[in-house]
Amino acid sequence: MGHRRRPDYWVLPAExxxxxxxxQGDTSLAQTLLRAIxxxxxxxxxxxxxxxxxxxxxLSGFAAGVAExxxxxxxxxxxxxxxxxxxxxxxxxxxxxxxxxxVNAVDVGTKRSIGRxxxxxxxxxxxxxxxxxxxxxxxxxxxxxxxxxxISFGLAAILDKGDNFNRLSSWLAPGxxxxxxxxxxxxxxxxLVLFAGVGTFVVTRxxxxxxxxxxxxxxxxxxxxxxxxxxxxxxLVSALNEExxxxxxxxxxxEVAAHLHDSVLQTLALIQRSxxxxxxxxxxxxxxxxxxxxxxxxxxxxxxxxxxxxLQSMAGRVERDYDVRVELVTVGxxxxxxxxxxxxxxxxxxxxxxxxxSGASWVxxxxxxxxxxxxxxxxxxGAGFDVASINGDRHGIADSxxxxxxxxxxxxxxxxxxxxxxxxxxxxxxxSDK
Amino acid sequence: xxSVFLVDDHELFLTGVRTELQxxxxxxxxxxxxxxxxxAIRDLTPDxxxxxxxxxGGGGLAVVKNISVDDSDIRFLALSVSDKAEDVIxxxxxxxxxxxxxxxxxxxxxxxxxxxxxGDAVFSPRLAGxxxxxxxxxxxxxxxxxxxxxxxxxxxxxxxxxxGYTYKQxxxxxxISVKTVETHVSAVLRKLQLSSRYELAxxxxxxxxx
Numbered sequence: 001m002g003h004r005r006r007p008d009y010w011v012l013p014a015e016x017x018x019x020x021x022x023x024q025g026d027t028s029l030a031q032t033l034l035r036a037i038x039x040x041x042x043x044x045x046x047x048x049x050x051x052x053x054x055x056x057x058x059l060s061g062f063a064a065g066v067a068e069x070x071x072x073x074x075x076x077x078x079x080x081x082x083x084x085x086x087x088x089x090x091x092x093x094x095x096x097x098x099x100x101x102x103v104n105a106v107d108v109g110t111k112r113s114i115g116r117x118x119x120x121x122x123x124x125x126x127x128x129x130x131x132x133x134x135x136x137x138x139x140x141x142x143x144x145x146x147x148x149x150x151i152s153f154g155l156a157a158i159l160d161k162g163d164n165f166n167r168l169s170s171w172l173a174p175g176x177x178x179x180x181x182x183x184x185x186x187x188x189x190x191x192l193v194l195f196a197g198v199g200t201f202v203v204t205r206x207x208x209x210x211x212x213x214x215x216x217x218x219x220x221x222x223x224x225x226x227x228x229x230x231x232x233x234x235x236l237v238s239a240l241n242e243e244x245x246x247x248x249x250x251x252x253x254x255e256v257a258a259h260l261h262d263s264v265l266q267t268l269a270l271i272q273r274s275x276x277x278x279x280x281x282x283x284x285x286x287x288x289x290x291x292x293x294x295x296x297x298x299x300x301x302x303x304x305x306x307x308x309x310x311l312q313s314m315a316g317r318v319e320r321d322y323d324v325r326v327e328l329v330t331v332g333x334x335x336x337x338x339x340x341x342x343x344x345x346x347x348x349x350x351x352x353x354x355x356x357x358s359g360a361s362w363v364x365x366x367x368x369x370x371x372x373x374x375x376x377x378x379x380x381x382g383a384g385f386d387v388a389s390i391n392g393d394r395h396g397i398a399d400s401x402x403x404x405x406x407x408x409x410x411x412x413x414x415x416x417x418x419x420x421x422x423x424x425x426x427x428x429x430x431x432s433d434k
Numbered sequence: 435x436x437s438v439f440l441v442d443d444h445e446l447f448l449t450g451v452r453t454e455l456q457x458x459x460x461x462x463x464x465x466x467x468x469x470x471x472x473x474a475i476r477d478l479t480p481d482x483x484x485x486x487x488x489x490x491g492g493g494g495l496a497v498v499k500n501i502s503v504d505d506s507d508i509r510f511l512a513l514s515v516s517d518k519a520e521d522v523i524x525x526x527x528x529x530x531x532x533x534x535x536x537x538x539x540x541x542x543x544x545x546x547x548x549x550x551x552x553g554d555a556v557f558s559p560r561l562a563g564x565x566x567x568x569x570x571x572x573x574x575x576x577x578x579x580x581x582x583x584x585x586x587x588x589x590x591x592x593x594x595x596x597x598g599y600t601y602k603q604x605x606x607x608x609x610i611s612v613k614t615v616e617t618h619v620s621a622v623l624r625k626l627q628l629s630s631r632y633e634l635a636x637x638x639x640x641x642x643x644x
Contacts, residue, residue, distance in 0.1 A: 329563035364598025
């Protein structure tokens, strides 16, 4: 959003003719009530319109709004609110009322700046106000208000416009982000005021008196340094985190791009070159399976230890090798073990057999883990065969399926009917080996 | 003839399905976005709506939810490339009576449509697997045994469906009638739609895909 001209009259949300732009109307009861009062107060050159800066805020942006209409830096206004808040809560009250009667705006006016003597005047007004409040007994105690005031304004001088951590880091670590160095004099004065505040605070604490002067000096120095460097460290850490986040995101993006290039684009190119429709279907199906796996599976490295993942890659292999669809459904989950690994191999053999011999266009694999055992059913609805005639002497079934299962404490059962398909049932007790 | 309405945002797929179905059912209309679909379905009141899951503007879920609130005579069959458990369970719970993936063969699709039109449920092997998984035995809290648990028979029927057998084959294998299989499946569908089982939602979101 660019700079907008400051309106030359008070505009409250209900009266905002455009209903858009710089005012993000949030009307409240307080606003409605105070509209009359506000309308009486024509903004002048000395006291321009007041609003909340939604683009520069710690809490509501009210302090920044006040700062802009006064022509001083928001950091000082915030410091003033902190000090006034300790003066019997007057600052808090003023802040709450201020928030209630103002509206949000984004950078409405042109930058206004006042001279040094006017700033001094404002500072003296603040001191006068504090003394008045003290006299009126709106006061939380000398030992709190004055040190906090010194600390707040010392910090404000060092940090200035609230967000200017670059300035500080330009002193602490020269050459950072090409920041403008604040004048050294202000840094020195700010630091002195800050330490004076910390010193006053520590010295006036009775409970710390027994510590003795040297130790107090150390406490003052440490506390002062923490206040001085603390915000900077916080910002530095969050900037580093942000940068790392960016780097991770861009790495992820290039990983996605690389993966799509190696897999999907290659397959699409192959499909375009292929003239055999069956081949195209096979390519598309294999790619689909692989893409799904990649998109929806968790980390393949950790997932490879799962039984269902092992079955999935088995199904993918058979689909690729034999040009049939393998419908895999798994219920329950368990970690793979040597016995289950053997079971996956047996299932792979049975699935490949079905793909090779049944003539069916698809093979169903159903795996269920429940009640201490794992069951896998491999069924096709193809030609079928006479189990009795080949059981025992056919290498595939006897050795690769039945033998493999039995060696690991499981069993395999083959049922088939001529003309209506074959079903292989594998069963393995869980924990049959470690 | 069963009147069918198609909702899909992929024009190409829409055209393909229309051609496949035209000899078996009466395709009364189609729409490719949610708002058009809702308006047209209210207007045409078809027997069955084939609805895609992922579409701009709320997807098939919005269509099913919107219509099935006040018109329970219109039946929905979800048809999607996605077989993510969350999608499947969400569609069924919104009121769809079945869920098949887009790789289904034309004859199976026609069969599924006529089943849905008759008020039965259509469970693909995968959906059956999801249900078995979601209603696994080990639920810590069962608030309503009627709705939150499957009977042994329902479980057995679902297992057979998950193994790729048709309702007819399931009936033969379990020595029961096809009608009984349909009754079991419809009962499971009802449980799936009405069960407040906490596991169901958590399970579906935990699980990405099979």
